[in-house]
Amino acid sequence: MLVLLAGIFVVHIATVIMLFVCTIANVWVVSNVGNASVGLWKNCTNTFCSETLSYASEDALKTVQAFMILSIIFSAISLLVFVFQLFTMEKGNRFFLSGATMLVCWLCVLVGVSIYTNRYANSYGTNYQWQYHHGYSYILAWICFCFSFIIGILYLVLRKK
Numbered sequence: 770m771l772v773l774l775a776g777i778f779v780v781h782i783a784t785v786i787m788l789f790v791c792t793i794a795n796v797w798v799v800s801n802v803g804n805a806s807v808g809l810w811k812n813c814t815n816t817f818c819s820e821t822l823s824y825a826s827e828d829a830l831k832t833v834q835a836f837m838i839l840s841i842i843f844s845a846i847s848l849l850v851f852v853f854q855l856f857t858m859e860k861g862n863r864f865f866l867s868g869a870t871m872l873v874c875w876l877c878v879l880v881g882v883s884i885y886t887n888r889y890a891n892s893y894g895t896n897y898q899w900q901y902h903h904g905y906s907y908i909l910a911w912i913c914f915c916f917s918f919i920i921g922i923l924y925l926v927l928r929k930k
């Protein structure tokens with residue numbers, strides 16, 4: 770029981786870190802030509818990141834940014850609530866509040882990554898339509914999608930011993 774809780778705690782911290790990293794790292798789609806990549810904020814070439822994403826002003830991108838930031842916030846809140854409940858909650862209760870908050874985080878990742886996949890994940894930019902692959906940020910985001918769901922459900926199911 771304690772081992773399980775400790776395991777979830779570690780995976781939860783990892784999920785918060787991965788969400789943070791994948792949101793700020795501009796490596797969602799990588800060009801096969803050179804080391805260039807694009808993310809949620811910038812278009813990066815070999816040596817530097819310029820500000821100019823060709824679709825920077827589109828509402829869809831701003832929505833993805835907003836939902837990824839929300840997902841970081843909710844996963845962090847859920848972690849704090851879990852620690853708080855660990856010390857204050859009566860034995861036998863479920864970690865309902867942290868579970869519910871983590872599932873909200875899961876929904877945010879779901880919306881953000883779905884919109885990104887639909888609109889942006891399938892091209893690097895105008896000049897390189899076919900020469901791209903998904904970067905580690907994009908993969909991390911989908912891993913977080915799975916982890917946040919599993920963590921959320923486990924919190925709802927587990928009782929404090």
Ligand SMILES: *[C@@H]1O[C@H](CO)[C@@H](O)[C@H](O)[C@H]1NC(C)=O
Nearest residue numbers: 812821822823893894895896
């Ligand atoms: C990123 O920069 C490259 C090179 O300037 C350009 O071809 C590409 O269209 C840009 N991608 C985006 C999404 O702005």
